[in-house]
Amino acid sequence: MSNKSKRDNGDRLLSSSVLTDNAVSIKGLKKSFKNVIVLDGIDFDIQKGTVLALLGPNGAGKTTTIHILSTLLLPDGGIVRINNFDVVKDANKVRSLIGLTGQYAALDEYLTGRENLQMIGRLYRLSHKDIDRRTDELLELFDLVHASNRAVKTYSGGMRRRLDLAVSLIASPPILFLDEPTTGLDPQSRLIMWDIIKQLVSSGTTVLLTTQDMDEADHLANKIIVMNGGKIIAEGTSEELKLLVGSERLEITITNDDDFEQATRVINEENLRTDKVSRKLSFVTKGGVHQLKQVLSQLDEANIIVENISFHSPTLDDVFLTLTGHRTNTEAESSGKESGGMYID
Amino acid sequence: MARKAEVCTLTRHYVNNDVKAESRSKLFWLISDSWVLAKRSIKHITRNLDQLFSVALFPIMFFLLFRYVFGGAIDTGDISYDNFLVAGIFVQMLAFGANYTTMNLAIDLQRGIVNRFKSLPISRTAFLIGHVGADLVRNMMTGLIVIGVSFLVGFQPVAGVIDWILIFVLAALFSLAISWISAILGLIVKSIEAAQWIGFIVIFPLTFVSSAFVPTDTMPEPLKFFAENQPLTQVIEAIRAWMVGTPIGDYGWLSFAWCIGIIIVTVPTASWLFKRQTIK
Numbered sequence: 001m002s003n004k005s006k007r008d009n010g011d012r013l014l015s016s017s018v019l020t021d022n023a024v025s026i027k028g029l030k031k032s033f034k035n036v037i038v039l040d041g042i043d044f045d046i047q048k049g050t051v052l053a054l055l056g057p058n059g060a061g062k063t064t065t066i067h068i069l070s071t072l073l074l075p076d077g078g079i080v081r082i083n084n085f086d087v088v089k090d091a092n093k094v095r096s097l098i099g100l101t102g103q104y105a106a107l108d109e110y111l112t113g114r115e116n117l118q119m120i121g122r123l124y125r126l127s128h129k130d131i132d133r134r135t136d137e138l139l140e141l142f143d144l145v146h147a148s149n150r151a152v153k154t155y156s157g158g159m160r161r162r163l164d165l166a167v168s169l170i171a172s173p174p175i176l177f178l179d180e181p182t183t184g185l186d187p188q189s190r191l192i193m194w195d196i197i198k199q200l201v202s203s204g205t206t207v208l209l210t211t212q213d214m215d216e217a218d219h220l221a222n223k224i225i226v227m228n229g230g231k232i233i234a235e236g237t238s239e240e241l242k243l244l245v246g247s248e249r250l251e252i253t254i255t256n257d258d259d260f261e262q263a264t265r266v267i268n269e270e271n272l273r274t275d276k277v278s279r280k281l282s283f284v285t286k287g288g289v290h291q292l293k294q295v296l297s298q299l300d301e302a303n304i305i306v307e308n309i310s311f312h313s314p315t316l317d318d319v320f321l322t323l324t325g326h327r328t329n330t331e332a333e334s335s336g337k338e339s340g341g342m343y344i345d
Numbered sequence: 346m347a348r349k350a351e352v353c354t355l356t357r358h359y360v361n362n363d364v365k366a367e368s369r370s371k372l373f374w375l376i377s378d379s380w381v382l383a384k385r386s387i388k389h390i391t392r393n394l395d396q397l398f399s400v401a402l403f404p405i406m407f408f409l410l411f412r413y414v415f416g417g418a419i420d421t422g423d424i425s426y427d428n429f430l431v432a433g434i435f436v437q438m439l440a441f442g443a444n445y446t447t448m449n450l451a452i453d454l455q456r457g458i459v460n461r462f463k464s465l466p467i468s469r470t471a472f473l474i475g476h477v478g479a480d481l482v483r484n485m486m487t488g489l490i491v492i493g494v495s496f497l498v499g500f501q502p503v504a505g506v507i508d509w510i511l512i513f514v515l516a517a518l519f520s521l522a523i524s525w526i527s528a529i530l531g532l533i534v535k536s537i538e539a540a541q542w543i544g545f546i547v548i549f550p551l552t553f554v555s556s557a558f559v560p561t562d563t564m565p566e567p568l569k570f571f572a573e574n575q576p577l578t579q580v581i582e583a584i585r586a587w588m589v590g591t592p593i594g595d596y597g598w599l600s601f602a603w604c605i606g607i608i609i610v611t612v613p614t615a616s617w618l619f620k621r622q623t624i625k
Contacts, residue, residue: 070464095466096366106461108385110392122381123465125366125374134364141359151392167461172360196359203360 022081023048023175023206024069029078031064031230038064040230042078046223048174051197051207053221055214055319060227062210063103066177069208070100082175096124099168099176103183105160106167109153113144113163116152117170124171131170138166142196158189165196176200178209182216194219214315226319233323245314245322250292251282252299253308266302267295282312371468378467382475383482386449390483396445400483404438404491411558412498419559424589427499432585433557435491436577439516440552442484443523444544446476450531451540454622470616476531477524484520488513501589508587511597518604519580523548525611532618551577556585576603 024046031039039061046052054062067073068080071091080087082094100106107116114135121131139148142162147155155163161181168176181197182190197220201207211217217224218238226234226241234241252267254260260279264272269283285291299306369377390396411430421429450473453459462472492500504512527544534540554571555561555578561569572578579600586593 067460070460072460072463092466095464098464100461100464102457102460104457106457108458110389111385115388119381119385120461120465123378123462123467125369125466126364127367130364134361137361169359171366172362172364200359205360 021048022046023083024052024208025079025081025084026065026069027079029065029068029080030076031061031068031073032076038230039068039075042227042230042232044225044232044235046206046208048206049201049204050222051201051209051220053217053224054208054210054227055212055217055224056210056227057212057320059229061230062227063179065227066100066179066208066210070098070177071095096171097173097175099171099173101161101165101168101176101178101181103179105164107152107160107164110151112149112151113155114139114148116163116167120167121170126171134170134172138169142166158185158192161185161189161193162196165193169200174204175206176208178207180210180212183212214319215313218313226323228320228324234319241319242314245319248285249282249312249314249318250285250295251280251308251310251312252295252306254279254281255305255307259304262302263299263304266298266304269295279307285311366466375468375471375474378471379474379478382462382471383478386476386479387482389449390479390486396483400442400487401490403441404434404487405494407434407437408491408494408498415558421560424591425499425501427495428501428589429585430558431491431495431500431502432581432588433555434495435488435516435584436519436581437552437557438487438491439484439520440523440548440577442487443480443520443527444541444548445483446480446524446527447531447534447540447544448537449479450476450528451534451537454532455537469620470612473528473615473619477521477528480524480527481517481520484524485513485517488516503590504588512584512587515580515583515600515604518601518608522576522604522607522611525608525615528615529611529618532615532622551575556581576600576607579603 022045024044026045027043029039029042030037042061042065044052054060054065056062064073068075069082069087071087071094074088083097085093085097087094108119111119117135117138118131121134122128126134139145142165144159144163144166147159152160152163165178165181178197182193185193194216197207197209201220207220209216209220221238224236224238224241225232234244236244252263254263257276257279260274260276260281263281264274267281267283272281272283274281296306296309390400408430411434412427416426416430419426453462453476459472463469526547530543530547531540534543554564554568555575556572557577561572561578564572579596580603582591583593583596583600585591586596
């Protein structure tokens with residue numbers, strides 16, 4: 001009796017302190033390139049069979065994190081484990097557990113789709129019989145059978161991404177890293193990718209993906225980590241992040257500058273943002289018809305002519321504005337050039 | 346049975362847990378991985394028209410240039426210029442061909458595909474062996490074309506079967522040696538553009554300041570000393586001796602020693618450079 005409880009106790013200690021049930025476990029991860037700090041103490045875990053999204057602008061450190069996890073880069077400090085294997089000490093073991101789909105399709109242009117799959121299959125050390133079976137399965141699943149004997153250089157962007165992901169899956173790795181899997185894809189290809197990722201997760205794969213798109217993180221991830229300048233600035237489910245940011249914004253465009261000036265005085269809503277150049281006002285809605293009616297009647301009473309009304313889900317930019325008080329670097333640069341517009345909180 | 350099929354369609358085989366990695370020795374996988382990657386690069390030769398074009402056209406161009414433009418003005422003594430030239434062009438083309446290792450390696454490193462290879466459980470050296478191995482195949486093709494063309498312009502070799510075997514064994518060794526040097530260049534350069542010219546900066550002086558196209562006797566003293574003692578001349582003179590019966594002297598063993606020596610130094614250097622890129 002006492003013997004048994006001792007053993008149970010030992011097992012629990014072992015599982016909690018040394019071995020975890022997490023597919024990915026990162027503690028105090030640091031990385032610098034020359035004098036530039038790219039990752040400044042990152043901690044997170046990914047539970048097996050779940051999806052975690054790293055959300056952040058260019059330069060936040062998302063890709064560097066993925067590169068360290070997939071053994072392409074060595075960390076400067078911290079502990080990084082994949083299924084309890086250390087990415088530095090057990091790099092080759094880690095490599096047999098992961099699939100990586102980078103930002104740019106990592107395919108051989110001169111080989112056919114089928115040959116790409118077969119080549120990587122053999123490099124994952126599968127038997128020739130398994131390679132042939134998996135190749136046929138994946139070509140069919142990713143709707144590439146018709147193009148399987150054509151050189152990849154003739155493929156469209158969407159086809160390349162699908163093949164790239166198929167190649168990562170040839171050895172059925174339990175853990176998959178997807179670096180901006182839908183960047184640059186047309187809306188339809190994007191939906192197809194989302195569907196594939198969802199199905200992968202439902203068959204038990206653990207996924208870490210990076211994205212600049214709040215909507216994508218919202219659709220796919222069980223948990224979202226917001227990164228900026230090599231640090232985690234927020235984490236939680238998409239609902240938790242939305243509570244933080246506000247769920248939806250109502251955006252009103254006014255027809256002329258005079259009316260716009262007046263409208264900014266008339267509307268008295270929480271978290272109001274105005275953009276003089278495009279004559280847009282936006283604020284957090286609680287989603288009620290009452291509020292909408294009230295705002296519209298206020299504008300109507302002041303004889304202000306409304307050009308357009310629309311609802312917006314919070315974007316990465318909104319998350320950033322709320323969390324850091326400034327816009328994402330890339331966004332600020334481009335919008336600054338285009339419109340000279342400024343948001344005033 | 347029916348139920349099993351149903352489960353299969355549900356999970357749709359995105360993941361197939363029946364698929365397992367084979368377990369074999371490390372050496373087996375080093376050879377297998379290198380072969381798989383070499384096969385990839387060999388397919389590039391036949392599918393990339395630019396490469397195929399230069400493999401066939403370069404030797405023909407150089408042959409015609411030296412044989413008919415410069416050849417008449419070059420005095421090679423007892424032996425006709427046709428016969429003198431073949432060994433020179435043969436080795437020069439092998440040396441030029443190695444530039445493809447530099448180029449193709451640089452292209453792979455600049456594009457995303459190297460990250461895929463690095464994330465696989467393969468030996469890092471296999472990636473380099475794959476490139477160099479494909480270069481060897483390309484160079485052997487070039488070598489055969491050179492010999493073929495040379496017969497058309499009046500080449501009359503005296504080589505027997507054993508001489509031809511020695512010629513191609515040395516050609517293969519030389520090709521490997523220079524490809525490993527080119528691999529190091531490909532790992533050092535920062536851009537594909539640089540890869541295009543860096544090889545020629547190294548290979549041009551080595552091929553022209555040698556006995557490839559002219560006897561070294563007429564060169565000024567320091568240049569002559571370099572030309573007579575650098576590895577390409579040893580290889581050219583050895584092959585020339587086997588082909589057309591010029592005196593072999595020490596060229597035979599010296600050429601093998603140079604090639605093997607270069608390989609012994611460059612293979613670990615290139616592997617180390619490639620591994621270091623991961624650690625950055």
